[in-house]
Amino acid sequence: MIRDTAIVTHEPDLLASVRELYSRLPETRCLEPWELQHVLYSLNYTDDLAEEVEIAAAIEVARTDWTPDEGAA
16 A cells, blocks of 8 residues: 655754754845745755745744844734
């Protein structure tokens, strides 16, 4: 019996990956979640394509690291 494999998987270290990507490549801070999805996969930060919703949540947290005033609002 062949099991179905998930195309999109849960990435437990997504926040750490986004933070590291932002610190190494600051120009990626302005990318949208759908753009960052491909960048993370292409640079081997993730094994599979992560969901845009998860990336968006990680972006919000990671951006408060760089601009803490926005996180307070």
